[in-house]
Amino acid sequence: MPMRSGTAILAVLAILLPLPFVVQSDFWMNLAILSLYYGFLGQAWNLLGGYGGQFSFGHAAFFGTGAYATAVMQVRLGLNPWLGFVLAATLAGAVGALIGGLSFRYRLRGSYFALVTLAFAEVFRILANTFEITGAGTGLLVPLKQTPANFQFAQKSGFYLVIWALTACGFAVAWWIEHSRFGARLVAVRENEDAARALGVDALRVKLAAITLSAALTGLAGAFYVQYFLYIDPTIAYGPSVSVTALLVPIVGGLGNALGPLLGAVALQLLDQVARAAMGDAPGLNLVLYGVVLVAMLMFLPNGLFGIARSSALRLFRVTA
Amino acid sequence: MILEVRDVSRSFGGLKAVAKVSFALAEGSITALIGPNGAGKTTLFALISGFLRPDAGMILFDGRNITGEEPHRISALGVARTFQIVQPFARLTVRENIAIGAHLRISGRQEALARAAEIAERVGLGGRLDQPAGTLTVAARKRLELARALATGPRLLLLDEVMGGLNPREVEEIVPIIRGIRDGGVTILLIEHVMQAVMTLAQHSFVLNDGLLIAEGPPAAVIADPRVVEAYLGTGAAQRFGRETARA
Numbered sequence: 001m002p003m004r005s006g007t008a009i010l011a012v013l014a015i016l017l018p019l020p021f022v023v024q025s026d027f028w029m030n031l032a033i034l035s036l037y038y039g040f041l042g043q044a045w046n047l048l049g050g051y052g053g054q055f056s057f058g059h060a061a062f063f064g065t066g067a068y069a070t071a072v073m074q075v076r077l078g079l080n081p082w083l084g085f086v087l088a089a090t091l092a093g094a095v096g097a098l099i100g101g102l103s104f105r106y107r108l109r110g111s112y113f114a115l116v117t118l119a120f121a122e123v124f125r126i127l128a129n130t131f132e133i134t135g136a137g138t139g140l141l142v143p144l145k146q147t148p149a150n151f152q153f154a155q156k157s158g159f160y161l162v163i164w165a166l167t168a169c170g171f172a173v174a175w176w177i178e179h180s181r182f183g184a185r186l187v188a189v190r191e192n193e194d195a196a197r198a199l200g201v202d203a204l205r206v207k208l209a210a211i212t213l214s215a216a217l218t219g220l221a222g223a224f225y226v227q228y229f230l231y232i233d234p235t236i237a238y239g240p241s242v243s244v245t246a247l248l249v250p251i252v253g254g255l256g257n258a259l260g261p262l263l264g265a266v267a268l269q270l271l272d273q274v275a276r277a278a279m280g281d282a283p284g285l286n287l288v289l290y291g292v293v294l295v296a297m298l299m300f301l302p303n304g305l306f307g308i309a310r311s312s313a314l315r316l317f318r319v320t321a
Numbered sequence: 322m323i324l325e326v327r328d329v330s331r332s333f334g335g336l337k338a339v340a341k342v343s344f345a346l347a348e349g350s351i352t353a354l355i356g357p358n359g360a361g362k363t364t365l366f367a368l369i370s371g372f373l374r375p376d377a378g379m380i381l382f383d384g385r386n387i388t389g390e391e392p393h394r395i396s397a398l399g400v401a402r403t404f405q406i407v408q409p410f411a412r413l414t415v416r417e418n419i420a421i422g423a424h425l426r427i428s429g430r431q432e433a434l435a436r437a438a439e440i441a442e443r444v445g446l447g448g449r450l451d452q453p454a455g456t457l458t459v460a461a462r463k464r465l466e467l468a469r470a471l472a473t474g475p476r477l478l479l480l481d482e483v484m485g486g487l488n489p490r491e492v493e494e495i496v497p498i499i500r501g502i503r504d505g506g507v508t509i510l511l512i513e514h515v516m517q518a519v520m521t522l523a524q525h526s527f528v529l530n531d532g533l534l535i536a537e538g539p540p541a542a543v544i545a546d547p548r549v550v551e552a553y554l555g556t557g558a559a560q561r562f563g564r565e566t567a568r569a
Contacts, residue, residue, distance in 0.1 A: 181424045181433065188421045191410035198370065198404070200396035200425035200473055 005178060009171045009258055016164055020157035029156040035262075035269045036163040037224060041242070042249025042261030043170035044217035049247060050256035051177050052210040053190030055110070058117030059218050059246040061099065061124050062092040064237030066219025071140045071226045072133060081142075081151035085223050092219020093212045100211035104204055109193075118243065125238030139233025142226060151227050159228055166220060167262065173213065174258035186210050187256070218246065252297055254306025263305045322381075323348040323477055323508050324369070324400075329378030331368055338364040340532040341378070346477070351499070351509045353519045353540060356529035357553050362512045363405055365529065366479050370402040371395040382477065397425060401475035403466035405482045405512070411455030415446055418454050418465055422472030437472060444468045444498055460491045467495075471502060478502065480511040484518050492518055516544065528552065 016036070023029055041063070049055050069091045070084030103116045128134040135141075146154045153159050177183030188196040189203050197203050226232050236242075253264025271293055272286075279285035301307060322345040331339045339361045346352055354362050367373040369380055371392040380388045387395050401422075410418050419437035420430075427433045441447050444464045449457065454465055463483050470478055480499070484492050496518055503509050513519050519526065519540050526543050528536040530552035536543050543549055551558050 179430055181428050181430060184417070184421055184424060184430065184433075187413065188410050191412060192408045194372070195404065195408035195410065195469075196421065197392040198372075198396060198402050198408075199422045199469055200393050201421065202391070202393045 005258055006175055009175060012259065012262065013164075013168055013171065016167070020155075020160045026156055029160060031269055031273065033156060033160050033163055033228070035266045036160070036167050037221065037228070037265075038245060038249050038268065039262035039265035040163065040166045040170050040224075041218065041221040041246050042253065042265055043167075043174060043258075044214050044221060045246040046250040046255065046261050047173060047177065047217070048210045048214035050250050050260065051174075051183065051190065052186045052207060054207060054211065055114050055247065056117040056211075056214075056243070057114040057240075057247070058099075058119070058121035058243050059214075060238045060240065060242040061117065061121040062096055062215035062218035063222040063225070063242045063246070064121070064124055064128065064232075064234075065095045066092040066222030067226045067232045067237045068128065068134055068140075068222075069219065070223040071142055071232050074142055075135075075140050076133065080149070081223075081227055082149075084226075085151070085220065088219040088223035089216040090219075092222065093216035096215020096218075097208060097212045099215075100208045104207045104211075118240070121238050121240070121243055125234050128234040128238055134234070137234065139231060139236075142230040142232075144230060152230070159224075162227075163224060166224065170217060170261075171258055173217070178258065182206070182209065190256075248294070250304075252294070252301075252304055254304030254309075257306055260304055260306040263309070267305055322346065323383055324510070325379075325381040326365075326369065327379045327381070329365070329368055329375045329380060331364055331373060331375050337532045339368065339375075339529075342529070342532070342534050343378075344527050344534065344537070346508055346510060348476075348508050349503065349506065350525060351503050351511070351523050353523035353526040354510060354512045354529060355514070355519060355526055355540075355543070356535075359531075360529040360552075361532040362529050363481055364532075366402055366481055366512065369395075370400060370479060396473055396475075399474070399476035400479065401470035401473045401477070402479040403463075403470050403481050403483055405485065407459075407462040407466050409454035409457070409462055409465055412453060414451050414453055415441060415457070415465060415468075416450040419446075419468045419472045422469040425473040437468075440468045440472045443501075444471070445494065459486050460488075463487065464495070467498070471507075475507060477508045477510070480509060480513075482512055482514065484513055484515045487515075489517070496521055516540075 019032055020029065023032065045056065045059050066088035069088040070081055073079045073084045073087060074081050099117060099120050103113050108116055129137050146152045148158060177186060185196065185201045185206050188201055189206050193203050249264040249268060250261040252267060253262065254260030271290060275286035275289040279289055324346040327343050328341045329339060330341055342365060356362055364373065368375050371390050374389045379386060382398055382400055387398065410421065416434055416437045419440050420433040423433040423436040427436055438450055441450055444467050446461065446464050446468060449461065457465060467483050484495060492515055499509065499522060523540050526537065526540045527534055528543055528549050535548050535552060536546045
């Protein structure tokens, strides 16, 4: 159903675009921004993990590199954060190529690949904690100066439009993966690497391209984070929390399809809010509820939320037809 | 000679899987590689297609040294292989599976998918284009292996037991398909245990036993060779077998 996935993507984007003109509350705007942001982060992971089957446990390495690239540039060099965006993608992509080059050349797969990526993220975290240029343990505070030219917005709608554009960009890449030779080869490598190689697929090159692309997009997510929260420290940038979120979002939503990550991000955001509201008086208990629902989802929905959405849609069609 | 294998050896630990094997294939021929289980036939295929590196020896494809090249490079040069244990892209459809092979020479997605449909038709999978490969029967999976390899546009096709596990009727269906591929100008080397197919398809055959090439010739002559009979049935078998046929 290649045609339909394109239509669905355009429909979702069209519905999302006017949201800031409809929603006035800052609370809901914040929720919408975070949903798109997590969706974008998940989409970046999905390119490598979902379509390519290479489960990274260390996407924080790319996220943190993008975040620090833009933060360090602004704070230390006084450069424009929009330029930082470009730099974030470039540097994160380079880190992706490096990690991918090392692990794929030595044929690391499955849990070995996951562990190596995790180790890299940890190394970066320790480095960021050590050196002065990153602000070491105290982190970096980006000075407040709310002008669009400075990539800071007084209104949440400004950030919303930026993350909407990034979401569209993530969708475009996913759509391209689903409709190109490169994407077909990436999926083939996921399904059966030896068979793909026998059919002329340069598995190493395909995986390298995928991790570089995935890392560059993850770096953009990091840069967006810095502009939105105006603060970054080693634990936020390179800690396991980002890595886990990046993989949880597409797994909950549905791996290897364009709309899965956004669906997963919205669901996780809502779940998080509900858990907080339900357990408001006992700090930490909301995480327990969050965890329990998550485990249940992973147990009973092997294809993620997108899986049930699709099967119920099919059932509906069959009933009406 | 489209393929030349010269003194190729490969060991696994102390086991000599392939020992100083040499042979050559004429362009446009169908040749069978036979021998008992564990003789080294599949290892030889892996060596030719680049999945394994030989410890010694040289492999030439169309006069070009391809020894130790990566599988995707060898595939791009025009050597395609199938796997004895079928390796479908299980969650992709038949059409998508074959398109991966077609993409070797065709960059456009629509063109590759269209080419895949043509090839599927040719191997008798035309009615199953949109079925996930994981749900195919054994016979259909074998055809899919063949179709994917064919889609890469090879000059040399290495078929590893594409008839294994098929019933006689299915074998009868696939024999003309393979002959048709050869008539299209593709040289074929096949590993096969189904002797009915070997006899009808191959003009020439090689026999491998314990990693050594022990006999070669037309299939009918080769299977009467005492060394070949012994390789399959054990030492002295040829003699006993000969006595019994003489008495009968």
